[in-house]
Amino acid sequence: MRGNTNNTFDIIVVGAGHAGCEAALATARMGLKTLILTINVDKIALxxxxxxIGGIGKSQLVREIDAMGGQMGKTADKTFIQIKNLNSSKGPAVQxxxxxxxxxxxxxxxxxxxxxxxxxTLRQGTxxxxxxxxxxxxxxxxxxxxxxxxxxxxVTSGTFLRGRIIIGDKDYPAGRMGEYPAMRLSENLLNIGFKIxxxxxxxxxxxxxxTVDFSKTSIQNGSGESLRFSFWDAPGNNNNIPCHLTYTNELTHKIIAENIRYSPIKSGMVDTHGPRHxxxxxxxxxxxxxxxxHPVxxxxxxxxxxxxxxxxxxxxxxALIQQKIVNTVDGLEDARIVRPGYAVEYDYIIPDQLNFTLESKLIGNLYFAGQxxxxxxxxxAAAQGFIAGVNAAQKIRGNRPIIMTRENSYIGVMIDDLLTKELIEPYRMYTSRAEYRLLLRSDNADVRLSKFGLKLGLITKEQFAGVQLREEKVKELISFLKSNGLNPGHKTNQKLISVGTKPLDKPNTxxxxxxxxxxxxxxxxxEFYNGQDRYDEKVFAxxxxxxxYEGYINRQVxxxxxxxxxxxxxxPLDLDYYKIMGITYEARxxxxxxxPNTLGQASRIAGVSPVxxxxxxxxxxxxxxxQL
Amino acid sequence: MIESMEETIVAIGTRPGESAIGIVRISGKEAINIADKIFRPKKNLNIRKTGSYRMLYGHVIDSNEKIIDEVIVSLMRKPGSYTREDVVEINCHGGIAATTKVLELCTLNGSRLAEPGEFTKRAFLNGRIDLSQAESVIDMVRSKTEQCMKIAAANIAGGIKEKIYELKKMMMEIMVQLETAVDFIEEDLETTKYGILCKNAEKILSEISKLIKDEERGEILKNGIKIAIVGKTNVGKSSLLNVLSRKDKAIVTDIPGTTRDPVEEILYVEGIPLILIDTAGIRKSRNTIEKIGVERSLLHINEADLIIFVIDGSRKISSVDLEIMKKLKEKKTILCINKNDLVKRIDEGEIEDIQKFINVVHVSALKDQGIDMLEKSIKKAIFGDSGINIEERIIVNTRHKDILKKAKKAIKDSIFAMKMGISEEFPSSDLKIAYDLLGEITGETIKENILDNIFKEFCIGK
Known part of the structure; x- marks a missing residue:
């Protein structure tokens, strides 16, 4: 097969889930000949x-990918049936x-x-x-x-590596329900020497x-505003199809308790860790x-x-017990299960084997991303796929890697956590994981990261200029606010009262x-400025x-x-820690x-002290x- | 805490009490600005406009423009300094009072206390010291840190540690509520309202204020060098304490075992408080009250920095003396042979064969003879080459106070934010700062995870 140009690419992406799609799209858009392989071409981005898509912490990831020219936000904007602004009563950092x-x-x-x-090139193959x-x-x-x-x-193979599905006392190999798992790749990675x-x-x-009686539930609508993930005027939609909320009750809990021996918690069918969330x-x-x-x-x-x-x-x-449980819930008395719930158990590689580019430390030019x-x-998954893809491309082009850090992005927080912390459960993003979260906001993801998109060629110059122009306007408006003051006259104070605040007793800006x-x-x-149409909503916000929040922002900066x-x-990756006198045995x-790749990463490893x-x-x- | 080269550091550069001048040294980007804030030169000069290797005379002032000390400030601009950063040295009057106050002013104005060996480390990292000396720099950093940690651990033992754990736990409880309200808004959970959280934060605030007051009031006692006067019954320990402190505090009688409780006296030598502890005489006793006294004495021996072991020169060495000496083996000890106004019966050589003393002095507490010799050898033991680590001790205390004050401010901020009704992530970020600060006092390396606590507290998973 060697030398067959038809089968030779710059980059191969293994798997077409959310990580795989972002990786492949980024590298192809960067001009590299890319092959994406999937077990089934009818199951892409499942x-x-x-x-x-979205939610607290996760929404920031989507916007960060988008700010650098990724895909998820755009596709979500096009295909959502409802969009909602969460934490709208709170500060911008956690919205x-x-x-x-x-x-x-x-x-x-x-x-x-x-x-x-x-x-x-899209192609089917395991x-x-x-x-x-x-x-x-x-x-x-x-x-x-x-x-x-x-x-x-x-490699973006998701839950497919030696996947095993469990329902009650039955279990069988599968990647997802009804799909073949990838059995041999897992063995191959183990043989290469990866810790799994x-x-x-x-x-x-x-x-x-x-079969659902929605009249017994409460309706959950979207925000009804024209909201988008993407910063880049991509086509969206205005769907607002409701969800519904109901609750379990004591009968539900009684049935669960009576049948608890069938639950994997008690039956011992699953003994691996699942996500606590x-x-x-x-x-x-x-x-x-x-x-x-409990809410449903x-x-x-x-x-x-x-x-x-x-x-x-x-x-x-x-499955039969699942049906019974479902039918105890208000509004679901007659509900018929279309497909039962299930658990899936799968192999993952311990992520401290990766560099911050998501390239493995063990094998060069081999990247891992996603589940x-x-x-x-x-x-x-998508965020990692994007980073793995662009860094694979950067390396091929002979360019410096794109490094996401805890200070510049949630993506950086996630990758750093994966590389330095012990995983006790599947890792999910939360805003509380980001120590600089007041700086890493959804509203400024473009300001923080579009420069990377520009460098990669995934954001156009015009798009980047738009971001910069808005930043200029923010600066301009701030200096306007600083240099213009009010005196405590009757007319001014009447205006202030109408704005909903206390009148002045001495001049103030x-x-x-x-x-x-x-x-x-x-x-x-x-009330106090005529030319406000110079600034749009985003600049105001x-x-x-x-x-x-100036004080808080400055402190985090x-x-x-x-x-x-x-x-x-x-x-250096080959540093022999055992030869370093003066650090504790535990730290070695x-x-x-x-x-770790950097001293900063080293400082976040449990058991390594400031000394x-x-x-x-x-x-x-x-x-x-x-230095870097 | 991770050392950052971005920060400006400050430390006392001389051993307190050692000389008539105490030097506070500031190094880093902000060194000159900080000096400018706390130093008023005479003759309308401005330190910011002063050239390198110049000295200025003037006063250090606090935030109320009150004069703290009369000083000479010398300036070494980068890279012409030991650390190759901007360095300002403030030459204060000796003793601890002036230097610690100046040190504190520096920390309040934007520098942080240097970690052990940090000046040398910076000199190395900035290329001032030869690369071949890396190992010796490491050794120095390591040994100084260990020394400091030992002292910090000793100073914090007991109540304070428990109190801080308790306060941290209270903070964590508030943070869990705040963070849940932010990260799990989709979960339909009931979190505690601001009103109650505010009250809890206020409780923490008042506890920290109390700790700061304790620290300030008790500072002398904690900073002081503990000297235990040890010996068997009726060798004249109390009389010795009295002449050293020139006060009649201990009950002096010739009935063996009169001093049942250790009695403390504070003595200032070169501005350093010495805490003299007159321990109960140690002898085999069946009297319960006396037994307690003896046990306490043994405890004091363990805690003491220096022991004055008193024996009666007019008697032969006894089995009880030998018994006591066994307990002193690991300690820095001065042998004080009392009652030299009486006929000498003791064989010094016999004693010195058993234990090595840093000094042997002959006194008569009753007749006030040889006391100045004893004072001299105490001073030598404390300030001498193998002296006790006073500077580390001062640093530990200044650090505690500094941390507590910063924590107090952060908690105040969080209360203010909650009272203003600002959303949860802001008061939470204030509390996080206070929480991490308190962790520095107890020296914890394992960081407790807020998320773990949220999962414990709430039923997550919609």
């Missing part, structure tokens, strides 16, 4: 669990978008995008082996024996919408016996589908007045944020700046195990004095 997605539409849209992207030469990945081999060669391989562990995750049953209803009933009800959200799987996802009723009890790295969630929590910038500007130094200290062991870091900085200085 959403096997909840019909939703988030959540969409209900039409799953089938999303798959169709994403497949269409893949099929119509230049340099991108990869059984990574081909390695001289410590570098050079291609893949499929189970049918076809060999594809490339300069880089990105197992996680599990589960999904609730879906019911036929025609998605416990089964079985676990919720056992762990919180004092709760008399009824979410459509699509605009044209009658299938309803029962968020909150995750279980992998036997195979022990994460959970479509958004987390508009800037200081805007700091009052009850004063909004749009009302203030309407960003300015207001910067003024009102200072904190981030403080640690800049150690974040840039590169540690932990550092040898994790092999160890201090000593390491001296050693590194002696070795080379090289």
């Amino acid at each position: 959403m096997p669990c909840n019909p939703s 988030a978008l959540r969409t209900q997605i039409d799953k089938k539409e999303y798959e169709i849209e994403m497949k269409k995008t893949l099929e119509n992207t230049a340099n991108l 990869v059984s082996e990574i081909i390695i030469e001289d410590g570098n990945a050079v291609g893949v081999k499929t189970e049918s024996g076809v060999i594809f060669k490339a300069r880089s391989v990105v 562990d197992r996680f599990q995750t589960a999904t609730p049953p879906r019911v036929d919408g025609r 998605c416990p089964s209803i079985d676990r919720k009933v056992i762990n919180f016996p004092e709760k008399t009800r 959200f009824i979410e459509p799987e699509g605009a044209l589908s009658n299938e309803m996802y029962l968020q909150g009723l995750t279980t992998s009890m036997p 195979i790295n022990g994460t959970s969630g479509y958004e987390e 508009l800037y200081q007045i805007l700091k009052r929590p009850e004063v909004s910038i749009s009302r203030l500007m309407r 960003r300015t207001e944020m910067m003024v009102k 200072a904190e981030a700046k403080k640690l800049e130094g150690i974040e840039k200290y590169i540690i 062991e932990k550092l040898s195990n994790k092999r 160890d870091i201090s000593v390491l900085s001296i050693i590194l200085k002696k070795k080379s004095g090289k």
Whole structure:
């Protein structure tokens, strides 16, 4: 097969889920000849669990991908059936978008995008082996024996590695319900020398919408505003199809308790860790016996589908018992299950084997992204896929990698966590994971990251100029507010009262007045400035944020700046920690195990103390004095 | 805490009490600005406009423009300094009072206390010290840190540690409520309202204020060097304490075992408070009250920095003396042979064969003879080459106070934010700062995860 130009690519992406799609689209758009291989070309960008993209923390990831020229936000904008602004009563740093997605539409849209992207080849095939030469990945081999060669391989195989599905006392090998798992690739990775562990995750049953009595539930609408993930004026839609909320009750809990022996918690059918944020209803009933009800959200799987996802009723009890449980819930008395819930257990590679580019430390030009790295969630997968893809491309082009850090993005927080922390469950993003979250906002993802998109060629110059222009306007408006003051005259004070705030007793700047929590910038500007049409809504919102929370923002900027130094200290991967006198034995062991890329990463590994870091900085200085 | 080269650091550069001048050294980007804030030169000069290797005379002032000390400030601009950063040295009057106050003013104005060995480390990282000396720099950093950690651990033992754990737990409870309200808004959970959280935060605030007051009031006692006067019954320990402190506090009688409780006296030597503890005489006793006294004495021996072991020169060495000496083996000890106004019967050589003393002095507490010799050897023991680590101790205390004050401010901020009704992520970020600060006092390396606590507290998973 060698030398067959038809089967030779720059980059091969293994798997066409959310990580794979972002990786392949990015590399192809960057002009590299890309092959995306999937077990089944009819199952692209599938959403096997909840019909939703976004949410707290996750929404920031989607916007960050979008800011750099990724795809998920655009496709979600096009295919959502409902969009909602979460935390709208709170500060901008923790606000988030959540969409209900039409799953089938999303798959169709994403497949269409893949099929119509230049340099991108879509092909069906199950990869059984990574081909390695001289410590570098050079291609893949499929189970049918076809060999594809490339300069880089990105593995985004999701839950398919030695996947095993469990329902009640039955279990069988599968990647997702009704799909073949990838058995041999897992063995291959193990043979290459990767450390592999197992996680599990589960999904609730879906019911036929025609059998649900919605009158017994409460309606959950979208925000009804024209909201978008994407910064770039991509086509969206205005769907607002409702979800519904109902609750379990004591009868539900009684049935679960009576049948608990069939639950994997008790039966021992599953002994791996699942995500704590998605416990089964079985676990919720056992762990919180004092709760008399748990919420169940009824979410459509699509605009044209009658299938309803029962968020909150995750279980992998036997199908018959699942039916009984469902029928105890208000509004679901006659609901018929279309497909039962199940648990899936799968292999993941322990992610400390990766560099911050998501390239593996063990094998050059081999990247991993998505659920195979022990994460959970479509958004987390997509973000990693994007980073793995662009960095594979950057390396091929001979360019410096794109490095996401804890200070510049949620993506950076996630990758850093994966590389430095011990995973005890599938990793999900939360805003509380980001120590600089007041800086890493949804509203400024473009300001923070579009420069990377521009560098990669995934954002146009015009788009970038638009971001910069808006920033200029924010600066201009802030200096206007600072340099214009009000005197406590009768007329001014009447206006201030109408804005909803206290009158002045001495002169003050508009800037200081805007700091009052009850004063909004749009009302203030309407009363005291004529040329407000110079600024759009986005400029207003960003300015207001910067003024009102100035103290908090400055503090986080200072904190981030403080640690800049150690974040840039590169540690050679071949550093022999056992030869370093002056650091504790525990630190040597932990550092040898994790092999951090930077001194900053080293400082976040449990068991490594500030003194160890201090000593390491001296050693590194002696070795080379090289900084990132 | 991770050391950052971005920050400006400050430390006392001389051993307190050692000389008539105490030097506070500031190094880093903000060094000159900080000096400018706290230093008023004479003759309308401005430190910011002063050239390198210049000295200015003037006063250090606090935020109320009150004069703290009369000083000479020398300026070394980068790279012409030891650390190759801007360095300002403030030459204060010796003793601890002036230097610690100046140190505190520096931390209040934007520098942080230097970690052990940090000046040398910076000199190395900035290329001032030869690369070949890396190992010795590491050794220095390591040994100084260990010394400091030992002292910090000793200073914080007991009540304060428990109190801080308790406060951290209270903070965590508030943060869990705030963070749940932010990250799990989709979950339909009931979190505690601001009103109650505010009250809890106020409780924490008042506890921290109390700790700061304690720290300030008790500072002398905690900073002081503990000297235990040890010996068997009726060798004249109480009389010795009295002449050293020139006060009649201990009950002096010739009935063996009169001093049942250790009695403390504070003595200032070169501005350093020395805490003299007169321990109960140690002898085999069947009297319960006396037994307690003896046990306490043994405890004091363990805690003491220096022991004055008193024996009666007019008697032969006894089995009880030998018994006591066994307990002193690991300690820095001065042998004080009392009652030299009487006929000498003791064999010094015999004692010195058993234990090595840093000094042997002959006194008569009753006749006030040889006391100045004893004072001299105490001073030598404390300030001498192998002296006790006073500077680390001062640093530990200044650090605690500094941390507590910063934590107090952060908690105040969080209460203010909640009272203003600002959304949860803001008061939470204030509390997080206070929480991490308190962790620095107890020296914890394992960070507790807010998420773990949320999952424990709430039924997550819609």
